[in-house]
Amino acid sequence: MNFDFDYALQILPTLLRATVITFQATVGGMVLAMIVGLALELLRRSGVKPVVYATKGFVSFVRGTPLLIQLYFLYYVLPLYGLSLETMETGILGLGLHYGAYLSEVYRAGIDGVPKGQWEAATALNASRTHTWLRIILPQAVPPMLPVFGNYLIAMFKDTPLLATITLLELLGTAQAEAAISYRYLEPYTLVGLIFLVLSWPSASLVRLIENRIRAENRNGR
Amino acid sequence: MGADPRQPILRMQGVSKSYGAVQILRGIDLDVEAGQRIALIGPSGSGKTTLLRLVMTLETPEDGTIEVEGELLGLRRVGDRLVKDSGAHLRSVRGKIGMVFQHFNLFPHMSALQNIMDGPVHVRGLSKDQARERALDLLAKVGLRNKADSLPRQLSGGQQQRVAIARALAMEPKIMLFDEITSALDPELVGEVLAIVRELAHETGMTMLIVTHEMGFAREVANRVLFMEGGHIVEDGEPEQVFGNPRSDRTKAFLGAVLHR
DSSP states (O other): OOOOHHHHHHHHHHHHHHHHHHHHHHHHHHHHHHHHHHHHHHHHTSOOHHHHHHHHHHHHHHHHSOHHHHHHIIIIIGGGGTOOOOHHHHHHHHHHHHHHHHHHHHHHHHHHTSOHHHHHHHHHTTOOHHHIIIIIIHHHHHHHHHHHHHHHHHHHHHHGGGGGGGTOOSHHHHHHHHHHHHOOOHHHHHHHHHHHHHHHHHHHHHHHHHHHHHHHHHHHOO | OOOSTTSOSEEEEEEEEEETTEEEEEEEEEEEOTTOEEEEEOSTTSSHHHHHHHHTTSSOOSEEEEEETTEESSEEEETTEEEEOOTHHHHHHHTTEEEEOTTOOOOTTSOHHHHHHHHHHHTSOOOHHHHHHHHHHHHHHTTOGGGTTOOGGGSOHHHHHHHHHHHHHHTOOSEEEEESTTTTSOHHHHHHHHHHHHHHHHHOOOEEEEEOSOHHHHHHHOSEEEEEETTEEEEEEOHHHHHHSOSSHHHHHHHHHHHTO
16 A cells, blocks of 8 residues: 555645644643643642642542543543543543642642741741732742643644543544545554654753753752 | 730740640740730740741741731631631731741842842732832841842851841741841951841841840840740740849749850
């Protein structure tokens, strides 16, 4: 079976349009994951025992089960209990919850990395809890986390084909649909692979660049 | 408050604290009058720093009470029981206390000016213009008017500590706590920091609790000296008396060891 360039060129625009869907799911999922991750970490630090245990349990559960099964659960099981979401919403929710559990650990490391003296200085300035978090702790905790966030963003991007299994017509889903019509598999799947590669490779380089910059800045200071 | 002129600005009664099995403070009773500048001296591990940390609410006493101008700090009276306090009441009492730390603890992501303005704007509710003007005055006072836009990492240790003093002053506390503020500095930078505190002591009537290993400085700036050992206040007197004619043998031994090094 030879690679048919004409056929490839013909389906390329369709696949590129589907890339936008993949992109939306990734960005939506990441934004949600960053919020969920922070919320989980704050709950874990709340000091209220039942809340702490429930949060730890949730994180372990999400991290201990495959994303694919979580997506099935959200897509096929939640509607049985009256909660049906759009496919895209389900996808973003699945990615956001799954990666949020992982990001909560990143937040934990970042927050633990802020020296104890910073909390004490905040107390000595009589700062409220909100003020302490928003103006003193998080602005110091988040920058070192950015490269890790970047790596999770790329990982999430490469997990989006799983959304094809809940009928979201993102890149892989669209390629499958094309293949089902033409019975040609080489071109659609090769293109999907190439598009992923072309997007994630520079992103990974960018993350490394940010990482180096942050490291250089830390060397100059503190 | 403060209607009764004889009411102590700070009162500690039976305050105890331990870390694990190690008891650091053993039933401290201490009354501090407004305007007193108290030097806390003593060997390391004697509880001096812990005493300051308790007053700043960085630690919670296991036993005893601390009052600031007659109001309980970190505790609230419910019926005839004392419960842990948090929220508005704790903050209203704690706002009367400021602290300068051994390791400065400036916020590394803020300029010198922002470090000083942050509390006045976001805690005390001053307008930005007011806070900036006041912060620039304070920077001038500590000799760093030209460093307003520098980040802490661009400043020397001595400069950072001077900014930290300005930051604490900007909150206009009634009681200022200085915790070994020159211990982390290179010897040649100690003088500039002590000069600021000395000036502050002579210009304002601010109440101060100063933990220090600089005996000459303690003698010069303080008008009351506490010698602590093993979690107790062993000696309490005027600088001339404590340094010149210590009553306790333990004070004598300690001063002998540090002064003739």
